[in-house]
Amino acid sequence: MPKKMQLKYEWNVAYRIEHWVHVASMIVLIFTGFYIHWPFFGGGPESQIMAWMRFLHFLSMYTLLIGLVLRIYMSFNSRFDADWRDFSVIQNLKGVPEMIAYYTFLKDKHTEYRKYNPLQAFTYLSWAGIIILQALTGFALYSGDFFGLFSSQAAFGWLNRLLGGESHTRVWHFLIMWYFIITAVVHVYMSLLQTLVKRDRTFQSMFTGYKLSSATGKKR
Amino acid sequence: MRKEHGLATRDLVDRLRYSGVGRRDFLKFCGLTAGLLGLSEAYIPRIANALEKGTKRPPVVWLNFASDTGCTESLIKATYPNAADLVLDILSVDYNETIMAAAGQQVEEILQKSLKEGNYILVIEGGIPTKHGYGMIAGKDMMDIAKEFAPKAIAILAVGSCATYGGVPAANPNPSAIKGVADVLGPAYKGKIVNLDLCPVNVEVLVAVVVNYLLFKKLPELDSFGRPKTFYGQLIHDNCERRAHFDAGRFVEKFGTEEEALGHCLYKMGCKGPMTHAPCPKIMYNDRVSWCIKAGAPCIGCGEQGWTDKFAGFYERLPGVSIPGFKGVEFTADKIGLAAGAAAAIGIAAHALGSTKRIKKGGEE
Ligand code: SF4
Numbered sequence: 001m002p003k004k005m006q007l008k009y010e011w012n013v014a015y016r017i018e019h020w021v022h023v024a025s026m027i028v029l030i031f032t033g034f035y036i037h038w039p040f041f042g043g044g045p046e047s048q049i050m051a052w053m054r055f056l057h058f059l060s061m062y063t064l065l066i067g068l069v070l071r072i073y074m075s076f077n078s079r080f081d082a083d084w085r086d087f088s089v090i091q092n093l094k095g096v097p098e099m100i101a102y103y104t105f106l107k108d109k110h111t112e113y114r115k116y117n118p119l120q121a122f123t124y125l126s127w128a129g130i131i132i133l134q135a136l137t138g139f140a141l142y143s144g145d146f147f148g149l150f151s152s153q154a155a156f157g158w159l160n161r162l163l164g165g166e167s168h169t170r171v172w173h174f175l176i177m178w179y180f181i182i183t184a185v186v187h188v189y190m191s192l193l194q195t196l197v198k199r200d201r202t203f204q205s206m207f208t209g210y211k212l213s214s215a216t217g218k219k220r
Numbered sequence: 221m222r223k224e225h226g227l228a229t230r231d232l233v234d235r236l237r238y239s240g241v242g243r244r245d246f247l248k249f250c251g252l253t254a255g256l257l258g259l260s261e262a263y264i265p266r267i268a269n270a271l272e273k274g275t276k277r278p279p280v281v282w283l284n285f286a287s288d289t290g291c292t293e294s295l296i297k298a299t300y301p302n303a304a305d306l307v308l309d310i311l312s313v314d315y316n317e318t319i320m321a322a323a324g325q326q327v328e329e330i331l332q333k334s335l336k337e338g339n340y341i342l343v344i345e346g347g348i349p350t351k352h353g354y355g356m357i358a359g360k361d362m363m364d365i366a367k368e369f370a371p372k373a374i375a376i377l378a379v380g381s382c383a384t385y386g387g388v389p390a391a392n393p394n395p396s397a398i399k400g401v402a403d404v405l406g407p408a409y410k411g412k413i414v415n416l417d418l419c420p421v422n423v424e425v426l427v428a429v430v431v432n433y434l435l436f437k438k439l440p441e442l443d444s445f446g447r448p449k450t451f452y453g454q455l456i457h458d459n460c461e462r463r464a465h466f467d468a469g470r471f472v473e474k475f476g477t478e479e480e481a482l483g484h485c486l487y488k489m490g491c492k493g494p495m496t497h498a499p500c501p502k503i504m505y506n507d508r509v510s511w512c513i514k515a516g517a518p519c520i521g522c523g524e525q526g527w528t529d530k531f532a533g534f535y536e537r538l539p540g541v542s543i544p545g546f547k548g549v550e551f552t553a554d555k556i557g558l559a560a561g562a563a564a565a566i567g568i569a570a571h572a573l574g575s576t577k578r579i580k581k582g583g584e585e
């Protein structure tokens with residue numbers, strides 16, 4: 001353990017479960033999404049493979065949406081760590097140049113932040129945004145009932161008209177997914193990098209809950 | 221029109237008998253139309269009655285603008301119950317350049333007479349060139365003709381995708397700046413224009429809208445594109461006869477294969493059914509004999525605005541999209557995704573290499 005570092009309980013059970021539920025539903029969404037986009041294997045004679053893929057796709061999106069609602073609730077009301085202040089856009093904008101300089105090797109050190117550095121905060125914020133965008137475009141493409149309640153087309157058809165028809169909505173839905181894939185891969189890479197560079201168990205913390213922390217991070 | 225003008229004033233039943241259509245066939249037709257309009261059987265006599273009061277029915281003036289007259293073709297190919305006569309009679313078409321027997325001066329007179337009397341149902345087939353001199357009839361710009369006839373019409377039906385927003389003649393690059401009827405006539409006519417999309421128009425839909433008007437003296441409820449909701453409210457994909465194959469993951473991968481012979485889903489052949497709102501699977505064409513997908517061709521989405529541009533190539537799953545801001549540059553969504561993914565992978569690899577020094581010093585702050 002590097003000197004002056006102590007164990008810190010970074011993620012409570014709720015945060016960890018929320019994280020992994022998101023991971024699982026995202027993986028299912030991306031896999032089934034690719035299948036719906038281009039069915040790359042066929043089913044057996046009696047299979048309902050496409051129907052299942054779509055069912056799983058919708059199910060995981062509902063899960064993801066509920067997860068997002070819980071996450072937002074937690075950022076304001078979690079007794080363990082209500083972290084909404086960490087996502088302040090204006091505060092974070094100020095820190096962006098320094099973080100970029102650090103990651104492009106122009107600077108050797110960067111300000112320590114309480115939990116998320118500005119680039120992280122922006123990425124996570126954008127994820128909340130794209131979950132909403134994917135839900136909107138997804139519902140616009142869906143012709144059943146939204147949450148089983150009322151017609152998805154009546155509620156979200158306006159989006160198709162705005163974007164120029166279902167085909168365009170579909171293209172956006174697809175491209176937004178790629179944005180997520182890329183940022184998610186960068187996210188995993190960054191957490192590994194952080195773990196290796198700082199030796200602070202960032203990567204493990206999402207499993208165990210504990211990471212190593214040097215004295216106190218900048219508090220906001 | 222094979223019969224002469226003037227016959228249109230004779231009693232409908234007489235005329236039908238004249239062209240070999242029996243009363244039973246006529247009632248069957250009324251029943252079919254009632255079904256299309258979602259009306260109960262009780263309405264069949266009312267429909268028959270509304271149609272039989274031939275003399276009091278509003279005449280139909282059918283104007284042909286920039287199109288291939290495919291919609292007229294579709295109209296005269298309606299075979300139920302007996303050839304085009306019934307449909308033409310029901311529509312009581314007073315003027316249609318393509319199929320009327322009269323010509324020249326005589327035609328102009330009929331047209332002017334209708335115009336003077338007003339209260340006609342104006343059917344417009346074809347897009348309207350908005351540049352002077354690009355589309356003229358008898359020395360008049362099509363746009364001016366449309367504007368001349370529109371005010372006195374009790375209802376305007378834009379039939380086929382050309383009339384609704386330009387269709388094939390308005391496909392990129394559209395040198396004659398062809399537009400749809402609603403765009404040319406402007407917002408003042410909103411609610412008075414019914415857009416009957418599809419290339420060509422589905423005659424049964426056209427007739428149903430006219431019958432609906434004769435019956436209730438009003439136009440059907442329209443969606444945001446000005447199309448009757450009853451007919452354009454559902455996706456082709458949701459009513460498609462091949463949907464079971466789609467759900468089961470059975471797709472045609474190539475034409476000429478066993479899968480094609482088995483009638484598997486055409487999704488991978490570029491079928492646009494999942495993006496197109498139209499009644500084709502339910503009403504079909506040519507007297508409900510067949511329609512595109514039943515005939516084995518993927519839907520090319522001709523019921524959607526701008527289909528000529530946004531759905532070409534018709535055999536591709538997701539046609540190329542132009543990136544906003546980069547005019548003329550087209551990529552397929554797949555290529556964009558893969559390129560961005562590859563760039564990210566390279567970036568990460570490079571960054572990891574660049575970080576080796578930091579990693580080696582790991583933990584020493
Ligand atoms: S053929 Fe086209 S419309 Fe029919 S199920 Fe397949 S994709 Fe859908």
Ligand code: SF4
Nearest residue numbers: 500512519520522523
């Ligand atoms: S099935 Fe598709 S291509 Fe065929 S008429 Fe209908 S909308 Fe047009």
